[in-house]
Each structure stands twice: as C-alpha cells, then as structure tokens.
Amino acid sequence: MIPAAFDYVRAENAEQAISLIGEHGDEAKFLAGGHSLLPLMKLRLAQPTVLIDIGRLTDLSYVRDAGDHIAIGALTRHMDVENSPVLHEHAPLLAHAASHVGDPQVRHRGTIGGSIAHADPASDLPATTLAMGATYVAQGPNGTREIAAADFYEGFLTTALAADEILTEIRVPKMNGAGWSFQKFNRRAQDWAIVGVAAWRSNGDSGVALVNMGSVPILASSVSSALSGGASVADAAEQAAAEADPQPDLNASAEYRVHLAKVLTRRALDAASG
Template identity: 50%
Template sequence: MIPAQFEYLAPTTVDDAVRALTEAGEDAKVIAGGQSLLPVLRLRMAAPTVLVDLGRISALRGVRDEGDAVVIGSMTTHHEVLRDPLVADHAGLLAEATATVADPQVRHRGTFGGSLAHADPAGDLLAPALALDAELVVRGMDGSRTVPAAEFFADFFTTALRPNEILVEVRVPKHTGWHARYEKFNRVAQAWSIVAVAATVRTEGGTIAEARVGLTNMASVPMRAHAVESALVGQPATAEVVRSAAQHAADGTSPTADGNADVEYRRHLARVLTGRAITTAVAG
C-alpha cells in the first residue's frame, strides 16, 4: 500500500527539527531509522501531514564517555551500539540486548533512540534501559529536560515526549565490572519478544552485591522485577538462591493475552527466563 501524501523535511540541527515539529503541530511525525514508522505509513495506520527526518543531524550520533555515564546519541544505530567498546565495558546489558534486535539489516538502519521513542512493550531495548537506570534527554522549544527511564515509558507506544520534542541522547550510568545477560523467548528468529528478561549483577567474593532485572512484554511498559532484586542482594550467588528469587519474577506484572501466549504462560516464561538470565550473569 502507498502511504498518504506528506511534506518531507530534513533539518540539519536539533533546533531546526524542534522548530519544524512545533510549526507542523500534532500532525507531524519524526522519522529516525524508519524501521518502525515506515511499515506503519505503508499500512496507513498513521497519516502525518509532515515527516521530519533526523537522519542529517550529525550531533545526534555517537557514543561518548562522560565520567560516570556513557552517553548514546539518539540516532546512533543498533550496529554502532553493539560494536562500541564503551558500551561493552560499561553497559554490557545494552550490548547483550542489542545483539538480539531483529537482523543485521535492521540493526544497520534502526536507531537506539528510535526504538526507545517508539515504546513498543515487546521492544528489546526498553527493559535494559530501565534496568540500567538510564536517563533520556529530550529537547523542545523550551529547552532540554531529562526524564528517568522509569518515567519515560507511559503506556503502549506512548512516552513522556511532548508533540514538539525529540529525544536527543540517552545517559546510561556506568555498570563497570557488572555481568549481564538478556534472555529472549520468541517463536522464530528475529521476531518480537513474547517475553524477555534483562539481568545484570555485581558480585563480591561470591555474594550478590547488586542486581538489576528488567522485564520485556510483561505489561504495557517495561518493568523492574524489584522482588527478584531484593531476594538476590546480599545472598550467595548459588543456584538455589537464583532459583528461589526467580519465582518472584511475575510479581506485580500485568501481561496481556494474544495469539502467542496467554497470561499464565507469560508469567511462567518470566520466571524461567529470569532464572536463566541471572544464572548466566552470576557465572560471569
């Protein structure tokens, strides 16, 4: 199907992009890598009058070190995130999850910021960003503001972004020395997650000193498995401790039923995948 007619704009600065969105109003759409938006346009599930392409804004690309955080530009591709040594050294959970995103072709076009702004609860990067306590920097006509990941995802495909704001960069606190694992369950390769678990832990002398666990597709937004984290911290990194903690993975979740899985099966998957992810992470 052919998309509805729209005006195409390709600004070269963030300020110009924000200005274009403001002038176009709520009928405008932002396009980053296009891997999520283009299929929607072709199906006419969205019919913007203006399309603002961020692809020419070089300031939105790249990964840099800012002391206690790794900062990732919103237009940095999945491929670039996956290959970046700063991400590998200080945010291993992101590298783990990014490696499972779709296929190489999509990873070369799709962007880190675009995936987060799309806010698909089955998307692979939302739960890791939440587990790592990432902060998302957005820019609008009134300037920049920083939104914690815990407040950024509001509902299905809905974020804290205002109509005239764009996501500029993501600040990820360094988790140097932590071990991580992303466990994903899907029916076929490159498919969306039916359920996935993002786990990262720091151990000291065989004891779990800190733990972060994020859940993918267990609610309308990514979730932290706080009960699992509490059950792990301060405990020996043994199979028995991990198995017991993983039984709390579905606590407080609200998964939906669809053609892939019913509610109880998703809760079962959350417990199983949490156990696998943490076991692999603590093994280093």
C-alpha cells in the same frame, strides 16, 4: 503497502527539528531510522501528514565515555551500539541486547533513540536501558531535561516526552564488571521477543527488566528486592511477574508469559551470577 499522502521536511539540526514539530503540531512525526514508523504508515495504521526527517542529524550519532556513564546519541544505529568498543568495555549488556534487535537490515537503519521514543514494550532496548537505570535526555523549545527511564514509559507507545520534545541522548551507568545476561525468547531470530529479560548483578545490587510483559517495559523491582533481602536466585525469580501485566497473543497466553518470565529471569540471574 502504499502510505497515505504526507509532506516531508528534513531537519538539519535538533533546534530546527524542534521548531518544525512546533510548527506542524500533532499531525507531524519524527522520522529517524523509520523501522517502527514506516511499517505502520504502509499499513495505514499511522497517517501523519508531515514527516520531519531527523535522519541527517549526524551529530546525534555517537557513543562516548562520560566518566560515570556512557552517553549514546539518540540517532546511533543499533549496529553501532552493538559494535561499540566503549560499550563492550563499560556496558556490555546494552551492546549485546542491541545485537538481538530485528535482523541486520533493521540494525543498520534503526536507531536506539527511535526505539526508545517509540516505546514498544516488545522492543529490546527500552527494557534493557530500564534495567540498567538509564537516564534519557530530552530537548525542547526551552532547553534540555533529564528523564529517568523508570519515569519515562507512561503507557502503550506513550512516553513522558512532550509533543515538542526530541530525545537526544541515552545515558547508561557504567556496569563496572557487573554480571549480566539478556534472555530473548522468540520463535524466529528476527522477531520481537515473546518474553525477554535483561538483568545484571553486582555485589548486593541488581536490575531486572522485562520485554513484552505488559503495555510498557516492566522493571521487575520485586526480584531485586528479594535478592537484596537474601533470597536465592530461584526464589527471587518467582517474583519476576509481580509488576507485569502480560496480555495473550498468537504466540503466548498470559499464563505462559508469566511462566517464561520466571524461567528466563532465573536463567538470566544465574548467568549474571556466574
């Protein structure tokens, strides 16, 4: 429970954070809420030699109505996402999913940007924002760029962010009254999902994404295609695992995960259609 020795520097703004990561290179890691990184360091599974603390970048903690979408600062804590009136009005799926992250202590420290940049396929918010068709904003030495959530997750804990980039904002489209549901199946309330499903439906459109069904968060496009092709919810849900590549662990066999993905997708779509 004692990490290997490391240096600590604190960034006062995003520009300084980017310059510091440029200076320290591969051996450095950004520290936001620390709820993914610090446990890995305490187990010595991660041994960065420098931590760049971006926890004081308070100007990156916000939830704003930006017209057609809601803009969420990367350093917004899960608890603030969960309780945001703006999100409750325009993107309730995200606020609800945030209420399922870890436990209250985790939600008071962990940040939405940290969770997405860490890209754990078992985390709730990467898959949820993926289902919603979110766009992520990255800032680097040469300015900012937008990355579609669908293009962001490249492999296990690996994203499209460049080494010298920092995730600054998450943009989720307004849901405009779409039906939605977040189904999280786990053994203890505080745990990562064994399988989770985030889904929404609106007229002919839908979005479904899966938690912990592969090395990255999975967009279940086959389900949406089936639905737009007129399939029933039950039939469409049978396609839930078409894009997935589930792995076995102590809590689930791959077969059980596929089964759960189908059942939870059906339940989510039923709830979203209600």
